[in-house]
Amino acid sequence: MTVNKESLTAHYRPVIPSASTSAMLHVTDVRPMPSVSCGREPVSDALYEGFRNIDAVDPALYEHYGVKRGLRNPDGSGVVAGLTTVCDVHGYRKGPDGVEPDEGDLLLRGYSIGDLVGAAASEGRFGYEELAFLLISGQLPTYAQLADFNDRIDSRRALPVGYLSLFPRTTASTSIMNVLQRATLLLYAFDDDPDATDPQHEVDVAVSLLARLPRIAAIASAAYSAEANQSELSIPPIEPGLSMAETILRVLRGPEGYTREEARVLDTMLMLHAEHGGGNNSTFTCRVLSSSGTDPYSAYAAAMGSLKGPKHGGANFKVGQMIDDVCDHVADPSDTEAMEAYIAKIAAGEAFDGTGLLYGIGHAVYTLSDPRAAIIRRYAGALAEHKGLSRRFHTIEAIEDLAPAVVSRVRGTSKPLCANVDLYAGFVYDMLGIPAEMHTPIFAIARLSGWVAHRMEELYGAGRIIRPAYVVPWASTCPVYVPIADRAGDEPPLPAPLAQSSPH
Structure with missing residues (x-):
């Protein structure tokens, strides 16, 4: 079933000329960076390169002091940093000999992600909102509770009066993730009591962001396209009753419209990205900030900054580039010998980007399988056949x-590896007509409900500021302070001329 394109087209109207928004533009600073304006004379070497003599720590020292580098145990498992009822990411079992590989599972408030996605699919409905309610409240909603939750989201779809007059001027960026961070912080200014951390305010902010961030991100993407095409930015009016997935596609796809099947696939992606435990980098970032008692806008904006990183949510972009490269070098994917040979070249650092990394392969927790990858593979296959891909x-x-197997052979390691959700995520977004710059923002929008659940657990459960310790390996060999006049290779500056006194 296709959304009524004629009706959609009729309701589109230019609301902001493309020249009036700076979203996704690069603004050049006429004042260059200090390394350019002042140059890189030898006198600046200590400033720019001194860290090399002190910051590089001998890896053996981590073992000597019993420090868990990256908060990881020697067997690769995560250091336990807290207790949570939000999520269990299961990928291995702890045995007497260490980590034992196991099939992956993802439990949200105790419910398997496969069951949650499957239930929505079998009933032909959208499931992200139900999952978000589950994460925030801790229980599955009734029909009445889910309808009330959706009504509350609908009530906050519209951006604050005056927001769009400020938003464009504060979003100059080459990254929508950066735009999304600043847009979130800007909403702080429109909150009557932004620093309140009582449960009612926390839920109100969560509902508001769930309602507004999809539209903000989609507007930023549409503004970028409008500027690139020298056209006017057209944004459809808000339509009550749409799901998160439909809201995103309605702005991004424009008058072209979208099918319900496409919206359901995006809804599934949102469900798969909604939550993944308290130890992932962005969620832990959110928990660290929340433990300080800071406002929700700051905590969620910081989490977005973490998710942007190429080692976290930004990985799906590299996966797409890698797949392009493989397609360019192997004509027939059923040619196992050719595929294995080229994958081996990538793993050896002889092909693609030279890093030796197979993006989308391997995970910090999952060993034998990533349940999210298994779910999205089914949707990706059906959609690819329909799209001719x-x-x-x-x-x-x-x-x-x-x-x-190829990576293990090339690297000589026995560590179990499996595909992770990123291997298929970018491909699915591409098939849905979602531009590459929106892939990670959609991840962030989906993950918001998980961040909310963990923030509230940190505020009302743990209730103690997170403050781990760091070991100083040179504590017994501290340097002796040397007066500036006695430091080697230094010439004292010439005395400044005395100021001339003005006659009275």
């Missing part, structure tokens, strides 16, 4: 099937 899908499948 079966060859690319089969290339991704071949990477998933062959890469773990």
Whole structure:
């Protein structure tokens, strides 16, 4: 079923000329960076390169002092940093000999992600809002509770009066993730009591952001396209009753419209990205900030900054580039010998970006399987066949099937590897017509409900500021302070001339 395109087209209207928004633009600072304006003379070497003599710590010292580098145990498992009832990311079992690989599962408030996604699919409805309610409240909603939750989200879809007059001037950026962070912080200014941390205010802010962030991100993306095409930015009016997925597609796809099936696939992606435990980098960032008692806008904006990183949410972009590269070098994905040979070249650092990394393969927790990858693979296959992109899908499948063994052979490691959700996520977004710059923002929008649950657990459960310790390995060999006049290679400055006295 296709959304009524004629009706959608009729309701579109230019609301902001493209020249009036600076979203996704690069603004050049006429004052260059100090390394340019002042140059890189030898006298600046200590400033710019002194860290090399002190910051590089001998890896053996971590073991000597019993420090868990990256908050990881020697067997790769995570250091326990707290207790949570929000989520369990299961990927291995702890045995007498250490970590034992196991099939992956993702439990949200005790419910398997497969069951949650499957229930929504079997009933032909959207599931993200139900999942968000579950994460925030701790229980599955009744029909009445879910309808009330959706009504509350609808009530906050519209941006504050005056917001768009400020928003464009504060969003100059080459990254929508950066735009989303500043847009979140800007909403702080429109909150009558932004620093309140009582439960009612926390839920109100969460509902507001769930309502507004999809539209803000989509507007930023549409503004970028409008500027690139020298056209006017057209944004559809708010339509009550739409799901999160439909709201995103309604702005991004414009008068072209979208099918319900496409919206359901995006809804599934939102569900898969909604929550993934308290130890992932962005959620832990949110918990650290929340433990200080800071406002919700600051905590969620910081989490977005973490998610942007290429080692976290930004990884899906590299996956797409890698798949393009494989498709360019292997004509037939069913040619196992050719696929294995090229994957081996990537793993050896002889192909693609030279890093030796197989993006989308391997995970910090999952060993034998990532349940999210297994779910999205089914949707990706069906959509790829419909879109005429079966060859690319089969290339991704071949990477998933062959890469773990090839990487282990090339690197000489026995660590179990499996495909993670990023291997398929970017491909699905591409098929939905979602531009690359929106892939990670959609991840952030989906993950918001998980951040909310963990923030509230930190505020009302743990209730203690997070403050781990760091070991100082040179504590017994502290340097002796040397007066500036006695420091080697230094010339005292010439005395400044005395100021001339003005005659009275």
